[in-house]
Amino acid sequence: MAKDFVKRSENYSEWYNELVTRADLAETSAVRGCMVIKPYGYAIWEKMHDALDKMFKDTGHVNAYFPLFIPKSFMCREAEHVEGFAKECAVVTHYRLKNDPDGNGVVVDPDARLEEELIVRPTSETIIWNTYRNWIKSYRDLPILCNQWANVVRWEMRTRMFLRTAEFLWQEGHTAHATKEEAVEEAKRMLEVYADFAENWMAMPVTKGVKSPNERFAGALDTYCIEAMMQDGKALQAGTSHFLGQNFAKAFDVKFLSNENQLEYVWATSWGVSTRLMGALIMTHSDDNGLVLPPKLAPTQVVIIPIYKTPDQLPTISEKALEIKRKLEAMGITVKYDDRDSFKPGWKFNEYEFKGVPVRIAIGPRDLEQGTAEVCRRDTLEKTSCSLDGIENRVKDLLDEIQKNLFQKAADYRAANTRKADTWEEFKEILDTKGGFILAHWDGTTETEERIKEETKATIRCIPFDAVEEEGKCIYSGKPSHRRVIFARAY
Amino acid sequence: MAKDFVKRSENYSEWYNELVTRADLAETSAVRGCMVIKPYGYAIWEKMHDALDKMFKDTGHVNAYFPLFIPKSFMCREAEHVEGFAKECAVVTHYRLKNDPDGNGVVVDPDARLEEELIVRPTSETIIWNTYRNWIKSYRDLPILCNQWANVVRWEMRTRMFLRTAEFLWQEGHTAHATKEEAVEEAKRMLEVYADFAENWMAMPVTKGVKSPNERFAGALDTYCIEAMMQDGKALQAGTSHFLGQNFAKAFDVKFLSNENQLEYVWATSWGVSTRLMGALIMTHSDDNGLVLPPKLAPTQVVIIPIYKTPDQLPTISEKALEIKRKLEAMGITVKYDDRDSFKPGWKFNEYEFKGVPVRIAIGPRDLEQGTAEVCRRDTLEKTSCSLDGIENRVKDLLDEIQKNLFQKAADYRAANTRKADTWEEFKEILDTKGGFILAHWDGTTETEERIKEETKATIRCIPFDAVEEEGKCIYSGKPSHRRVIFARAY
Numbered sequence: 001m002a003k004d005f006v007k008r009s010e011n012y013s014e015w016y017n018e019l020v021t022r023a024d025l026a027e028t029s030a031v032r033g034c035m036v037i038k039p040y041g042y043a044i045w046e047k048m049h050d051a052l053d054k055m056f057k058d059t060g061h062v063n064a065y066f067p068l069f070i071p072k073s074f075m076c077r078e079a080e081h082v083e084g085f086a087k088e089c090a091v092v093t094h095y096r097l098k099n100d101p102d103g104n105g106v107v108v109d110p111d112a113r114l115e116e117e118l119i120v121r122p123t124s125e126t127i128i129w130n131t132y133r134n135w136i137k138s139y140r141d142l143p144i145l146c147n148q149w150a151n152v153v154r155w156e157m158r159t160r161m162f163l164r165t166a167e168f169l170w171q172e173g174h175t176a177h178a179t180k181e182e183a184v185e186e187a188k189r190m191l192e193v194y195a196d197f198a199e200n201w202m203a204m205p206v207t208k209g210v211k212s213p214n215e216r217f218a219g220a221l222d223t224y225c226i227e228a229m230m231q232d233g234k235a236l237q238a239g240t241s242h243f244l245g246q247n248f249a250k251a252f253d254v255k256f257l258s259n260e261n262q263l264e265y266v267w268a269t270s271w272g273v274s275t276r277l278m279g280a281l282i283m284t285h286s287d288d289n290g291l292v293l294p295p296k297l298a299p300t301q302v303v304i305i306p307i308y309k310t311p312d313q314l315p316t317i318s319e320k321a322l323e324i325k326r327k328l329e330a331m332g333i334t335v336k337y338d339d340r341d342s343f344k345p346g347w348k349f350n351e352y353e354f355k356g357v358p359v360r361i362a363i364g365p366r367d368l369e370q371g372t373a374e375v376c377r378r379d380t381l382e383k384t385s386c387s388l389d390g391i392e393n394r395v396k397d398l399l400d401e402i403q404k405n406l407f408q409k410a411a412d413y414r415a416a417n418t419r420k421a422d423t424w425e426e427f428k429e430i431l432d433t434k435g436g437f438i439l440a441h442w443d444g445t446t447e448t449e450e451r452i453k454e455e456t457k458a459t460i461r462c463i464p465f466d467a468v469e470e471e472g473k474c475i476y477s478g479k480p481s482h483r484r485v486i487f488a489r490a491y
Numbered sequence: 492m493a494k495d496f497v498k499r500s501e502n503y504s505e506w507y508n509e510l511v512t513r514a515d516l517a518e519t520s521a522v523r524g525c526m527v528i529k530p531y532g533y534a535i536w537e538k539m540h541d542a543l544d545k546m547f548k549d550t551g552h553v554n555a556y557f558p559l560f561i562p563k564s565f566m567c568r569e570a571e572h573v574e575g576f577a578k579e580c581a582v583v584t585h586y587r588l589k590n591d592p593d594g595n596g597v598v599v600d601p602d603a604r605l606e607e608e609l610i611v612r613p614t615s616e617t618i619i620w621n622t623y624r625n626w627i628k629s630y631r632d633l634p635i636l637c638n639q640w641a642n643v644v645r646w647e648m649r650t651r652m653f654l655r656t657a658e659f660l661w662q663e664g665h666t667a668h669a670t671k672e673e674a675v676e677e678a679k680r681m682l683e684v685y686a687d688f689a690e691n692w693m694a695m696p697v698t699k700g701v702k703s704p705n706e707r708f709a710g711a712l713d714t715y716c717i718e719a720m721m722q723d724g725k726a727l728q729a730g731t732s733h734f735l736g737q738n739f740a741k742a743f744d745v746k747f748l749s750n751e752n753q754l755e756y757v758w759a760t761s762w763g764v765s766t767r768l769m770g771a772l773i774m775t776h777s778d779d780n781g782l783v784l785p786p787k788l789a790p791t792q793v794v795i796i797p798i799y800k801t802p803d804q805l806p807t808i809s810e811k812a813l814e815i816k817r818k819l820e821a822m823g824i825t826v827k828y829d830d831r832d833s834f835k836p837g838w839k840f841n842e843y844e845f846k847g848v849p850v851r852i853a854i855g856p857r858d859l860e861q862g863t864a865e866v867c868r869r870d871t872l873e874k875t876s877c878s879l880d881g882i883e884n885r886v887k888d889l890l891d892e893i894q895k896n897l898f899q900k901a902a903d904y905r906a907a908n909t910r911k912a913d914t915w916e917e918f919k920e921i922l923d924t925k926g927g928f929i930l931a932h933w934d935g936t937t938e939t940e941e942r943i944k945e946e947t948k949a950t951i952r953c954i955p956f957d958a959v960e961e962e963g964k965c966i967y968s969g970k971p972s973h974r975r976v977i978f979a980r981a982y
Contacts, residue, residue: 029622030565031609034558036622039637042555064533067525068611068642068658069581072588074521076596086597090560091585092611093599095646097563097577105567106577108584108608117599118522120559120583120611131520131527140833146530151559151642155586167559342631 005354007288012232016283020161023291023355025278033159033166037275040355043299045169045275049149051201051296052171052273055193061145061173066127068151069118074126077251081125084218088155090120090166120153125219125244125270128174129252136176136266138257143186144176152274162279163236163491170274176266178256180245183267184222187243190271191224194239202277203294203406204228204284205414206238207437207486209462214446217270221245227461227486229414230283233435235461235488238280241271279491284410285379291356292378294406295399302328302335302395303352307345307364314339317363320388324361324373327392333399353378358402359395379405420484427475427487431456437488441481443474452476452487461486496845498779503723507774511652514782514846516769524650524657528766531846534790536660536766540640542692542787543662543764546684552636552664557618559642560609565617568742572616575709579646581611581657611644616710616735616761619665620743627667627757629748634677635667643765653770654727654982661765667757669747671736674758675713678734681762682715685730693768694785694897695719695775696905697729698928698977700953705937708761712736718952718977720905721774724926726952726979729771732762770982776870776897782847783869785897786890793819793826793886794843798836798855805830808854811879815852815864818883824890844869849893850886870896911975918966918978922947928979932972934965943967943978952977 005022008015020026025041037045053063075086096112099105121127128146135141149171159165173190177183191208198206206226216223220242228238246265249255254266285292295301304325306317318339325335336357338348345362352360362374373391376383379402386394417436421427430438442448442460453459467483474481496513499506511517516532528536544554566577587603590596612618619637626632644658653659664681668674682699689697697717707714711733719729737756740746745757776783786792795816797808809830816826827848829839836853843851853865864882867874870893877885908927912918921929933939933951944950958974965972 027622027625029558030562030618031558031560034560036558037556039553039555043553045556046554062530062534063537064530065528065536065660067520067522067527068644069522069525071521073596075588082597086588088587090583090609091588091599092581093584094582096579097566097582097610105564106573108582118581119588127521131518134518153559169556 005288005290008231015288016279017161019282019286019291025282025291026161028161031166033156035161035165035167037169040299041278044281044293044297045278047297047299048197048201048277049171052193052197053149055197056147056171056173059189059193061147061175063148064146065148065150066124066131068121070121070124070127072117072119074130075119077126078219078247080247081219081251085122085154086119088157089122090153090155092118092120121150122152122154123270123272124148124150124152124172125174125248125268126252129248129254129268132174132176132266133252133254136254136256139178139259142176142178142256142266143182145173145186146175147171147173160279162275162282165275168275170272172270172272175269176249176254177269178258178264178267180267183245183269184243187222187224187241187269187271190269191226191239191241194241194271194273195226197273198226198228198238198277199407201294201296202281202284203296203403203410204238204280205407205411207462207464209464209467209486211240211462212446212449212460212485214449215460217242219244219247220270221247225462227488228280228284229410229417229437229488230280230491231413232283233417233488235437235486235490236276236280236283237461237490238277239271239273242269244268244270285406286356289381290354292406293356293358295358295403298356298358299334300336300352300357301333301399302359302361303348303357304335304337304361304363305345305348305352306337306339307362307367311341313365316368317365320368321361321363324388324391328395331392331396333396353381359398361391361395377402379409421475422472424475428456431458431487431489435489437461437486439484440475440487441472441483442485442487443477443479443481445477448474448476457489458487459490461488461490496779496781499722506779507770508652510773510777510782516773516782517652519652522657524647526652526656526658528660531790532769535772535784535788536769538788538790539688539692539768540662543684543688544640546688547638547662547664550680550684552638552666554639555637556639556641557615557622559612561612561615561618563608563610565621566610568617569710569738571738572710572742576613576645577610579648580613581644581646583609583611612641613643613645614761614763615639615641615643615663616665616739616759617743620739620745620759623665623667623757624743624745627745627747630669630750633667633669633747633757634673636664636677637666638662638664651770653766653773656766659766661763663761663763666760667740667745668760669749669755669758671758674736674760675734678713678715678732678760678762681760682717682730682732685732685762685764686717688764689717689719689729689768690898692785692787693772693775694787694894694901695729695771696898696902698953698955700955700958700977702731702953703933703937703940703951703976705940706951708733710735710738711761712738716953718979719771719775720901720908720928720979721771721982722904723774724908724979726928726977726981727767727771727774728952728981729768730762730764733760735759735761775901777847780872781845783897784847784849786849786894789847789849790825791827791843791848792824792890793850793852794839794848795826795828795852795854796836796839796843797828797830798853798858802832804856807859808856811859812852812854815879815882819886822883822887824887844872850889852882852886868893870900912966913963915966919947922949922978922980926980928952928977930975931966931978932963932974933976933978934968934970934972936968939965939967947980949978949980952979952981
């Protein structure tokens, strides 16, 4: 058990912040709202990157890279987009510093003012659609299925590591299509990719659905999303995929000659997930003993620790440990053998437990005599004595088991914390005493949605794709509704 | 042969620009000096990234991520560093836009001026060493071996795609060590990694050496470099590795408790290569027919094109082509089968030739009858008829052959264009009539180096590690010199 580590039940927010720092995932930086992603945190992000990148390529996408800067005027071309993004952003106004005439370091050179200010990209629809104009002439040039891995900046006032930072890392897909149907299909396909990744890699169950108009991406006709439930019952939007209609094509005059020889505006989608997923991963599985990682995203999946009293006991243990390591590695499993003599086994146990290594194997002289090793799984902290003979297969199975168990545990938690509310009183009561997802009827108006948000801080997370048709009355206005939507307080 | 494509001998600079655009590698963007890296160009960069990243990890490095922005004051901490970098940079002065009171889009909100301006990183020594201060307490925390893949911005006045752009992609390694010896060793080790990558992946011979004081990185005690020769005889600095001494540790007060219990400043290195390598790759191998790629970095290594007159001939060809494709892929080779009927074989031949696909296989009905296929290698454009039986092994060997041949060709070119000059007249004569590398004696002073640069635009590329001790006289000043250095005009 980690010393002085705050419990989730005591202060969930502090627990999160401390976990991120103490598990060496990230730390705040000297630049307001920007974080440093430390090597251990970055190694997890790299695994996310690699898995997602492969999924994008398997669905026909290619990577490209577009400029970091966006001319200010570009942001204004799409009316809703500028409202949503141009307000809180980093603005480059000058391109030179000069020595301070007073001798105090350097100052901005007033002679080096840019004719047009540049915005550090908060998202790249505008610069990309300005580029696509030159790439698209005819239907033969379509579809364009590009993705970009990049950093973006949004000047957030209240930041939290991974969840909301001024600069973050993400991928943004930007596709161009000849028909509306194809674009909608693409936006939905990528939402499925995100859901697949969230559930099968992150072991995080998600609800797929569509956002209410109020929660749409600025410039989109429809925003699809995956919503997850954190361990404090709050919702977290884990990924979004937007059907942008012809909005950006019109804003940047991107037309194509159809196979009926007509000039038509191109249809668009965009979709993205970010280092915010790191926050979601942490808050879905971790516990009062530290980080818990699903095996598929753990930089180290298995750690082997030798237990010995005198140095002469080490060589035979090491021999066995390295044999197990080789066998596991041959199965594609990442293993660390920590035989450092500068740290005691107990310290190492705590360290790897706190860092969420899924499986720990401890081997001592008595184990060797008995032909066994102690195997401990991080998710349940359960220890078993395991025969050395075929231990690699047992560990491989155990990793699969942990991956499944983490998903199931999170799914059970979500199920236990998803409730129906049929009256306004019931709705508020659940929100304040239990939290979680609330399935309730809503009259479909932005006005009602905003009133509910003002009064309770709960928002409509999504209208689930699998919502059952059901006649009911809006919990707030009493007006008729045809299906329940998901309300929750959210990150 | 590509139509209307300018020859290298006619206009090398135009040939390069046109090649970059027409081979779909990159294009200029709406933002001055920033380029769009198109999918085909980015696919090559991804291969470079993956190979280098593995080499860094194999030598014990880990990746991390540090903020895009650097507080202005940080840049001033190291005196030479600020001279070298803070002058031409993108400066963020505001964090908000607002609606123009005149109704014309948005304007910078004067109320949202940052207290301290932020510089978009031109390189990250300052922000990283400010972070390392908190990571390093004792010798047990050392070494730190971090690398970062990132975008950086340097406000260059004259830009050229890949070679010199305002924004570019790169990796920057930043390491911290307990001793001077260890830091120097690290800086040299990483130069060897770069040389290995340049020669064995890019098929580009490089000269390893140390920069003269004048050409050192701003803030370094020594800059090691690899220098390559382009097909116009000009030099290109392909990678640098810096021994930074204790300069940044002193500037950011980074001390550690040694194992003798003394507080000491930490020793540093930094090293980087960038998308500039794309320019080097293009200019080393490509020809008047377009791009030439070394097989190890080609996104598509083999293209198979069916030749048929009537659609009924296609199925049997496709069957054989797909069988070859499967066999090659099983050997880890990337293959594209282009059976699109919207383009003729001749068009496809030109297209893949221009894009530098190393091997092309063409299969027609007559080939099938004879049990052969036509195999064409991009480097020499040589075509051979090859038995279908075992063709996959022949192609695999051919790819290795092409990789070696490209290196050898470039090495021969470099050898033929490296000359000794013993007098100032001879030096100028060679520079103006032949170009290439000139091995000449230099008196070791910055003054002489600068005079030579002013008069001839040639710079000292490096003092080669393998320079032979040899007594001579400086070509410019006539003062004594103990070894020859490499002079050249450079990109």
